[in-house]
Amino acid sequence: MLTVNSLRFAVAGLAVLLTSSLAACGGETTDSAGTAAAGPGSAGGPVTVFAAASLTESFTTLGKQFESAHPGSTVTFNFGGSSALATQINEGAPADVFASAAPKNMQAVTDAGTPTTFVRNQLVIAVGKGNPQGVTGLTDLTKPDLKVALCADAVPCGAATKTATTAAGVTITPVTLEQDVKAALAKVKLGEVDAALVYRTDAKASAADIDAIEFPESATAMNDYPIAVLKTARNPAGGQAFVDYVLSAEGTKVLIEAGFQAP
Structure with a gap:
């Protein structure tokens, strides 16, 4: 006949066995609702x-x-x-x-x-909506009365700009050098500059605010x-x-x- 103590030992042993079996089934943890939670090495983390x-x-x-x-x-x-x-x-x-x-x-x-x-990706010239300055290519960006924003040489859009302007044989003097292409584009959108050299993708994303001018030398500066x-x-x-x-x-x-x- 089972005594109270022996019944307690049997229940405790069964609990240990169940815990061990669950641990051996894998490394998944569960939240309070019982849903498997992704570990730190999981594609779901x-x-x-x-x-x-x-x-x-x-x-x-x-x-x-x-x-x-x-x-x-x-x-x-x-x-x-x-x-x-x-x-x-x-x-x-x-x-x-x-x-x-x-x-x-x-x-x-x-x-x-x-x-x-x-x-x-490829460069384009970003200008204000309607292209008020009548920009048609890189040569126009050398005009002294035109305010231009460029990316700094250290960032990819700046390096691409240097390659394109070298291919075109022009020197552009910017009023500002920006640390990424979004910052250069923002100068045009805010009306702080007349033009900027930016990626085609950025110009397309901001098509409601700016116009994009394609130029042939950009083909030499693909990123x-x-x-x-x-x-x-x-x-x-x-x-x-x-x-x-x-x-x-x-x-x-x-x-x-x-x-x-x-x-």
Whole structure:
């Protein structure tokens, strides 16, 4: 006959067995509602992406789509000039993925993994709506009465500008040098300058506020955009899943619609 004490020992032993069995079934944890929670290495966990400023609109869209395709995932972006982002990463800023507007800045990141070029971009001249100054090409930007904003040489849009102006044989004296392409474009939108050299994608995103003037020398200054999962990624699985999504048919569709070109 079972005594009270022996019954207690039997129940306790069964509880231990059940706990051990559940632990052996995998590393998933559950929240108070019993839903499996993604671990830090899961594609469903938080993903931090450092991306060139010119990717702001398209990557914001891709981030929302990625979260829908990967329930439980959250994507956090840090947009800025590629050179500044590379410096932040090298100084220890936490990031899982880096998407640069030029290979040079990707190469500067000591912890970059194997990069993949996913799109290309091209410069245009951004002017006020209706092109009040009648700008038709780079030569017009050399006029002394025209106020022009350019990107600093250290950032990809600045390096591309230098290549294009050298090809055209012109020297532009800007009234301001900006640290990313969005800042240069903002000067035109605010009416602080008459023109700026920006990426075609940024001009397209702001088509309601500015006009874009194409110029032939931009073909000599195409920028390749590489993307990579960082070796120091806190969530390498999530980072790789995001990169894969950017490279997928869905990701490519968003990027091409934004004005980027296939590599």
